Structures are given as C-alpha cells and as structure tokens.
Amino acid sequence: MQRYAEPISRLIKAFSGLPGIGEKTASRLALYVLNAKNGYVEELLRSIRDVRENVSLCSECMTFSDKDPCSICADRSRDATTVCVVGDYRDMVALEATGSYRGRYHVLHGLLAPLKGIGPDEIKVKELVDRIRRPAPVTVREVILATAFDAEGEATALYLKKVLAPYGLKLTRIAAGIPVGGHIEYMDPSTLGRAMQGRKEA
C-alpha cells in the first residue's frame, strides 16, 4: 500500500516542488496544512492566487509590482535621472530598505551566465537601453551598476558598461570592500585586495 493517503502524498509532492524543500520538510508542511485553522489555509490560498493574478512587471523599471508604473516609478519626489541597476527584485528590496537611496531602479531579472545559457537576451538589458534612449521629458544621467562582485555580477557590470558607453552617461559601480562589522582577519584575499584598491583619504 502507498505510504501516505493519496491526497496527502500529492500535497507532499507539490510542496517538494518548492526550492529548498525536501521530502521530509514537505511532509511536515503538508500535515500542518491538513490540521491548520480554516482561516490560515484560506489566507494562504488567497495570497497565492492574488500574487499570481495581480503582480506583474512595472513597464518602466521591470520590478514586480501590483501597479504599473510601480510605486517607486510613480513617486515624483524620487530622482528619475538616476537609475540603479540590480540583478534581482530582492536586491532592490534590500537596497530600498536602507532608506538612503532616492533614485529609481532597473531590475534585470538575472545576471549574465554564459555557462547556464543566460545571455543579454535572457535578462532585461534591452528594456534598460530603451529606457535610456527614450527621448522623454526625463533624461537618465547616472546609471549605478549594483550587481554583486562575483563572476556573474562582474561580467554583467562589464557588459553593461560596454553597452551603455555610447550614451554619454555617468556610469558608476557600487563599492567593494569590508562589510561593516566584518573582521579583517577573516576576509578573503579578493575582498581585502578590493578594499585596499578602493581606499580613500581618511
């Protein structure tokens, strides 16, 4: 006979399809859902449907939003001449949480990774270039390349630098260095090297 009752097995299989959820965790989640209060399960179902039906890409900055333009692009108090380019929606959320950046964003939804078959056409590069070329009332003057300092992030920054060169923009790259609170003795040589290179007058 099968191990779990059929509907439970199916739900375990569905939960196992989520990233980072193995079969053990999936069975724990399935039994929780089976026993949970009605209100909780209704809210879970409703919020899954809602996110699928009402969230799409902002046509301006490509972020996920339930409005178009998104609340950042629609915010006239924010500097539309500065665009911070990030690889992922969550990178944007993390930068936004600092509360100190008052420009706009552009979400690439990926980074260049030739070995994984991800080239410029697989990420939102064209949309960035179109946005910069647009003869709109607002002209983008600075593009901040805020991708990570790993192979994919660096490759993407380098590629964008080349592609955006013709448009006479100020192109900047976020700083690499020692994280605040990080111990110098535990840092890897590449980080230490970047921190030394990027030194400023004290």
Add this chain to the structure above:
Amino acid sequence: MQRYAEPISRLIKAFSGLPGIGEKTASRLALYVLNAKNGYVEELLRSIRDVRENVSLCSECMTFSDKDPCSICADRSRDATTVCVVGDYRDMVALEATGSYRGRYHVLHGLLAPLKGIGPDEIKVKELVDRIRRPAPVTVREVILATAFDAEGEATALYLKKVLAPYGLKLTRIAAGIPVGGHIEYMDPSTLGRAMQGRKEA
C-alpha cells in the same frame, strides 16, 4: 514605502505561518510561486484544497485517510486482533514502510505532556478504549505500545498500560536499544542501559 509589493508581502507572511519557515525562506518561496509555471501553481492550490476537503480521520483507527474506514482497516487480510498504538500519523507511516507489520494501528494524535496541557482527553485515548471494549465480531487481543522512549512517549505508554489493564489483553512495548548501524561508543548511557536490560540469548 513598504519593502515588497503588497501581494508579495502578504504571501510571504502566509508562508511564514508554516512551521520551520522563516521570513527569508518565505520570501524565496513567494518569489518562486510568483514566477512558477501555471501548471505547478494550479497543482499546488488544488492539492491544498483536496487535502482539506477529502482527508479526515478513519473512524476505526483515527488515522488520516481519504476513505472511511481507511485502506488498512478495510484490508481484511490484516490481523484485526493486533493493534499498534502510535503517537503520530507519521510514526504509523514509518512503521508501515517497514512492510513487516500485518496488524492494525491506532493513532493517538499526540502524547501525554502535562506541562503543555495535553492530558488523556486531548489525545485519542477514549477512541482506543471504546475500540477494545466493543463487543464486535473482532476482539483485540494484543496492543503494541509503539510510542517513543522519551518522557512523553514513556508517560503515554505507562498511562495506557494502566488504562488497558482491566481488559485482559496482551500488552507489549516495542524494544529500546542500539539502532541498527549505530556505534556503541557514541550511544548515550540511557540507550546503552536499555540495550543491556533488553538483552536476549544469542
């Protein structure tokens, strides 16, 4: 401004309600669901609804099942005179996976834990006693107490032994000892003590 778009925040909150899922994992899951294929999300929604609507307790053994009686209680080839008592549905599934037990089960849905306010009325003890007292064509002759060897499992086994004593049953307890493949040098003193006590002629 809020960190995530509102429908995404709500889904993150809903996922955070699942056991063992923190906010970071919940946001990873929410973004996965946002981007997943339609077929996957439909299957996830359907299987959550299905488990809620079609799974309930078998009125005989209290296990979760989409049938009543469950497939084990309905299986006439299984020995109805032997009942293995477990604390949790997953314990039953684990024992069933051994493929060697051919009797029936009784799922308590919990173990006695006075400090957590779980007494006999909070778990399916009454249903077990009723089942044993029932003057049905089938008489339960052996009850196997298959709760764990921790404080709650032991307390529950002890309590059931007392409650079931008047019914003239054979009452047995599963064996405590060294797990197969376990190293004796790494075992805790209680396990080693139980293994010595439970020794048999070789």
